[in-house]
Amino acid sequence: MTRPCRSVLYIPGSKDRALDKARGLPADAIIFDLEDAVAPEEKPAARALLARVLADYDFGPRMRIVRINGFDTEWGRADAEAMNTAIAGGARIDAILVPKVNHAADLGAVADLVPGADLWAMMETAAGMLNAAGIAAHPRLKGMVMGTNDLAKELGSRFRPDRLALVTGLGLCVLAAKAAGKVIVDGVFNAFKDDEGLRAECEQGRDMGFDGKTLIHPAQLAIANQVFAPSEAEIDLARRQIEAFSAAKAAGQGVAVVDGRIVENLHVVTAEATLAKAEAIAALEFASDGV
Numbered sequence: 126m127t128r129p130c131r132s133v134l135y136i137p138g139s140k141d142r143a144l145d146k147a148r149g150l151p152a153d154a155i156i157f158d159l160e161d162a163v164a165p166e167e168k169p170a171a172r173a174l175l176a177r178v179l180a181d182y183d184f185g186p187r188m189r190i191v192r193i194n195g196f197d198t199e200w201g202r203a204d205a206e207a208m209n210t211a212i213a214g215g216a217r218i219d220a221i222l223v224p225k226v227n228h229a230a231d232l233g234a235v236a237d238l239v240p241g242a243d244l245w246a247m248m249e250t251a252a253g254m255l256n257a258a259g260i261a262a263h264p265r266l267k268g269m270v271m272g273t274n275d276l277a278k279e280l281g282s283r284f285r286p287d288r289l290a291l292v293t294g295l296g297l298c299v300l301a302a303k304a305a306g307k308v309i310v311d312g313v314f315n316a317f318k319d320d321e322g323l324r325a326e327c328e329q330g331r332d333m334g335f336d337g338k339t340l341i342h343p344a345q346l347a348i349a350n351q352v353f354a355p356s357e358a359e360i361d362l363a364r365r366q367i368e369a370f371s372a373a374k375a376a377g378q379g380v381a382v383v384d385g386r387i388v389e390n391l392h393v394v395t396a397e398a399t400l401a402k403a404e405a406i407a408a409l410e411f412a413s414d415g416v
């Protein structure tokens with residue numbers, strides 16, 4: 126992983142106060158939303174506001190992702206064209222997030238219209254789950270975001286804390302992203318005042334292999350940042366595994382034992398990734414706030 130993606134905050138592209146506030150929030154990435162968070166009558170104004178904000182505001186190390194509307198709506202193509210014009214005019218946009226991607230071919234038109242940004246895909250349809258490997262393999266795609274609300278809507282499933290109905294899709298998308306070496310971020314937790322529920326869902330996503338979680342409110346940032354960062358115990362274990370394996374290798378052995386568990390070369394790769402992630406998080410300019 127090159128950049129931490131523990132916390133990925135949606136901000137409605139129409140809310141100038143929230144856009145301003147985001148410059149000081151400890152989010153690893155921001156999704157500037159033109160899709161579901163913006164009412165139809167506000168979309169043209171939000172598009173213009175976002176183009177200006179992304180040219181004028183300094184969001185520091187936070188990744189800037191713009192979610193456009195689908196190309197099957199009256200706004201999608203104009204969103205992509207406006208973001209391409211904004212980039213040409215100096216706006217910094219790291220990626221365009223395409224909603225409701227069903228097949229890799231759905232990314233083609235956006236790739237052509239916005240050559241200066243990476244692509245990310247919303248994974249939120251039944252077809253998208255079944256075609257996840259092809260979508261992840263698209264050469265311009267750098268990241269995937271679970272859209273668990275839309276997925277649940279299409280499945281007709283009910284909310285359960287264990288996300289039983291969604292687990293197959295979540296797993297398919299994690300497999301696809303990892304096979305293609307792409308970032309993958311879990312869906313939102315709608316009950317933004319329920320810290321305990323959010324923590325449990327973050328832990329489930331982390332344990333499945335997600336890199337982070339999408340969020341809808343600033344109050345959710347601290348929990349996601351904590352859960353998706355290596356803990357002190359994990360950092361300590363990683364250091365000890367690397368040391369022990371190095372000593373074993375020097376003694377002509379291929380296996381070390383730490384805390385009663387074997388350590389082989391593959392565990393050292395994981396340990397090194399843990400330390401690299403911790404260093405990348407520490408390097409973020411807002412990390413010193415302790416969030």
Ligand SMILES: CC(C)(COP(=O)(O)OP(=O)(O)OC[C@H]1O[C@@H](n2cnc3c(N)ncnc32)[C@H](O)[C@@H]1OP(=O)(O)O)[C@@H](O)C(=O)NCCC(=O)NCCSC(=O)C[C@H](O)C(=O)O
Nearest residue numbers: 135136137143146161162249272273274275313341342343
């Ligand atoms: C959920 C909210 C509507 C709540 O808004 P509000 O009642 O105004 O919250 P607060 O009064 O507690 O806000 C306190 C301050 O925080 C700022 N704020 C709120 N939300 C954000 C945010 N997302 N980013 C930045 N700043 C934010 C407020 O401006 C207040 O600031 P101040 O006035 O200075 O005190 C609201 O949080 C919200 O609109 N959230 C985003 C909703 C959204 O983006 N939804 C779409 C994405 S989720 C999705 O589409 C799912 C996916 O596609 C799927 O299928 O699953």
Ligand SMILES: [Mg+2]
Nearest residue numbers: 249272274275
């Ligand atoms: Mg959605």
